[in-house]
Amino acid sequence: MGAKRIYQEYQRPILGLVSVAGLFLAWELVLTYLVPLNPFFFTKPSLIATAFQEQVLGGRLWHDLIISSRAFLWGFSCAIAVGIPVGVLMGWRRRAEYTLDPFLTALYASPLVALAPLIIVVFGVGLLAKSVLVFLLAVFPFIFNAFAGVRSTDRLLINVVKSFGGKEKDLYFKVILPSTLPYIVAGTRIAIGRGLVGIIVGEFVAASEGIGFAISRFGDTYQLPEMFAAIFFLMITAIVLTEGMRKLEAALAPWRVGQEAR
Amino acid sequence: MTRLVNFYTEREHYILGGGFILLLIIAWESVPHLVALPRALSLFFTTPSKVWETFYELLVRNEVQAHFYVSATEFLLGLGLAILFGLPLGLIMGRSSVMDAMFDPYVTALNATPRIVFLPLLILWLGLGIWSKVMIVFIGAVFPLLINTYEGVKNVDRVLVNVVRSFGANEWQVMKMVVLPNSLLYIVVGLRLAIGRAILGVVVGEFYGATKGLGAMMARAASAYQVDVVFVGVAIFMAVSLIFTLTVKKIESKLTRWRPEAVKSF
Structure with missing residues (x-):
C-alpha cells in the first residue's frame, strides 16, 4: 500500500x-552478452565509467573545461556588456529601433557560425578567436530580450514615476531594469546554448586544447570510451547551466514560465 | 517641404532600417579607398564588390551550384527526418504522462547540450559522406520540433478535449479535431527554430571532415586565405536563412493576428 x-x-x-x-543497463548487457563489442566502433557504459573516472579525476578534462570556459566567459561578458545596453536603447528610443532592428534581425537569423573559419584565420588559434565567436553568437539573445523587456514595461508605472518628479535615471533603475530582468535571464539561457555552440565549433575547426578539441581528438584516435566520457562531461555542464537559468527564471518571474518556446 | 516630411515620417521605419544597412555596406566598400591597409591586414580584407565578383565567377564555373546541391540535400533529408520523428514523438509525449516522464530526461539532456559535440562520433559511425551531416541536421532540428509540439499539445484546452470525449470520440478523433488544430501554431514556431538549427548543422557539419558542400568550400577557402570565397558562403547561408525564417514568420503572423509579438527567437 x-x-x-x-x-x-x-x-x-x-x-x-x-x-x-x-x-544504460540494456546497453551494457547487450554488448557484454549478445553482440561482440567492436572497440573501434562502439563502447559500453562500464568502459565509459572507467574512462570518465580517469579523465575527470586525473584532471585532464577539468583542464580542458577551464580552457574552454575562459574563452566562454570573455565572450559572454562582452555579449552582456554590449547586448543589454543596445537592447535597452532599442526598446526606449524609437529611432534606434527603426535603424538597428532590420540589420540585427538579419544577423540573428543567419548562421553566424559560418564565420568561424574566417575568425580563426584572422584572430589566430586560441583564446581571442573563440571569445569573438562566442560573443558574436551570444550577443543577440541579450539584445532582443532586453529590447522585448523594455517594450513590455508598464507605461503606467513610467507615468507614475514621471509625475512624481522622477528623473531619467530613476526611470531606468526603478522601473525599466526590474521589469526587464526576467527577460534578460531568459535571454541568458538562450545565449548560453549559443555560446556553447561557438566554443565547440571554434575548437573543432582549430584548437590545441579545450573540451571540443578533446572530443574531436578522441574521435580521431578511436578512443571511444574517453570520447563518450568527454561528451557526458560537457553534457552535465550544459545541463547544470541551462537548468540553473531556468530555475532562476522561474524564481524571478513565475508567471512567465512555459510561455516561450525553448 | 511638408510633403517631403510627410513622406519621411510615413516610411521612417524602412528608410532608417534600409539606410543603415546601405550605409554599412558603403562604409565597408570604401575602407580600402580611404586608408591604406597594411599588407598583413589586406590579406584578410575584402569588399562587397569583390565578394560579388567572386560569387559570379563561381557561379559561371558551376562550383557554387555543385556545393549548394550537396548542402541542400543534407538539409532537406535531415529536416524531413526531424519532422517525421519530432512531430509524432511530441504528440505522444504531450498526450501520455508515462511516455512524457520516460522520455523527458533524454529530451532535457540533449536539448541543453550543443548537438554538434556528436559530430566526431557520427563521422566515426557514418563516414565522411552526406549521412553524417544528415544525422547532425536531424538531431539539431528534431528537438525544437518535438518540444514545441509537446508544448502545443500540453496547452490544449482541457474543456474542449472533455467535450469531444464525452460525445464519444476516441483518441485518434480527439487528436484530429482538437489537439492538432490547437497546437498548429506551436508546431510552426518549432519548424522555424528547427530550420535555423538545421542550417547550423549543415554549416558546421561540413566544416569538419567533408569534401563537398558549401561549408567545406568555406573551410577550404579560409585556410587558403580566399576571404571573398568565405563571404560568398556566408552570404548564401544568410540569404537562405532569411528567406526561410521570414516565410515561416509570415505564416506565423497569419495564424496569430490577435497575439502581440513575443521575443524574437531563432
Whole structure:
C-alpha cells in the first residue's frame, strides 16, 4: 500500500530514472552478452565509467573545461556588456529601433557560425578567436530580450514615476531594469546554448586544447570510451547551466514560465 | 517641404532600417579607398564588390551550384527526418504522462547540450559522406520540433478535449479535431527554430571532415586565405536563412493576428 502511494506521488522522477537506468543497463548487457563489442566502433557504459573516472579525476578534462570556459566567459561578458545596453536603447528610443532592428534581425537569423573559419584565420588559434565567436553568437539573445523587456514595461508605472518628479535615471533603475530582468535571464539561457555552440565549433575547426578539441581528438584516435566520457562531461555542464537559468527564471518571474518556446 | 516630411515620417521605419544597412555596406566598400591597409591586414580584407565578383565567377564555373546541391540535400533529408520523428514523438509525449516522464530526461539532456559535440562520433559511425551531416541536421532540428509540439499539445484546452470525449470520440478523433488544430501554431514556431538549427548543422557539419558542400568550400577557402570565397558562403547561408525564417514568420503572423509579438527567437 505504501509503495503504491509513493509511486503515485513521485511517478515522474521514478519513471525517468527507470528509463535512463534501463537504457544504460540494456546497453551494457547487450554488448557484454549478445553482440561482440567492436572497440573501434562502439563502447559500453562500464568502459565509459572507467574512462570518465580517469579523465575527470586525473584532471585532464577539468583542464580542458577551464580552457574552454575562459574563452566562454570573455565572450559572454562582452555579449552582456554590449547586448543589454543596445537592447535597452532599442526598446526606449524609437529611432534606434527603426535603424538597428532590420540589420540585427538579419544577423540573428543567419548562421553566424559560418564565420568561424574566417575568425580563426584572422584572430589566430586560441583564446581571442573563440571569445569573438562566442560573443558574436551570444550577443543577440541579450539584445532582443532586453529590447522585448523594455517594450513590455508598464507605461503606467513610467507615468507614475514621471509625475512624481522622477528623473531619467530613476526611470531606468526603478522601473525599466526590474521589469526587464526576467527577460534578460531568459535571454541568458538562450545565449548560453549559443555560446556553447561557438566554443565547440571554434575548437573543432582549430584548437590545441579545450573540451571540443578533446572530443574531436578522441574521435580521431578511436578512443571511444574517453570520447563518450568527454561528451557526458560537457553534457552535465550544459545541463547544470541551462537548468540553473531556468530555475532562476522561474524564481524571478513565475508567471512567465512555459510561455516561450525553448 | 511638408510633403517631403510627410513622406519621411510615413516610411521612417524602412528608410532608417534600409539606410543603415546601405550605409554599412558603403562604409565597408570604401575602407580600402580611404586608408591604406597594411599588407598583413589586406590579406584578410575584402569588399562587397569583390565578394560579388567572386560569387559570379563561381557561379559561371558551376562550383557554387555543385556545393549548394550537396548542402541542400543534407538539409532537406535531415529536416524531413526531424519532422517525421519530432512531430509524432511530441504528440505522444504531450498526450501520455508515462511516455512524457520516460522520455523527458533524454529530451532535457540533449536539448541543453550543443548537438554538434556528436559530430566526431557520427563521422566515426557514418563516414565522411552526406549521412553524417544528415544525422547532425536531424538531431539539431528534431528537438525544437518535438518540444514545441509537446508544448502545443500540453496547452490544449482541457474543456474542449472533455467535450469531444464525452460525445464519444476516441483518441485518434480527439487528436484530429482538437489537439492538432490547437497546437498548429506551436508546431510552426518549432519548424522555424528547427530550420535555423538545421542550417547550423549543415554549416558546421561540413566544416569538419567533408569534401563537398558549401561549408567545406568555406573551410577550404579560409585556410587558403580566399576571404571573398568565405563571404560568398556566408552570404548564401544568410540569404537562405532569411528567406526561410521570414516565410515561416509570415505564416506565423497569419495564424496569430490577435497575439502581440513575443521575443524574437531563432
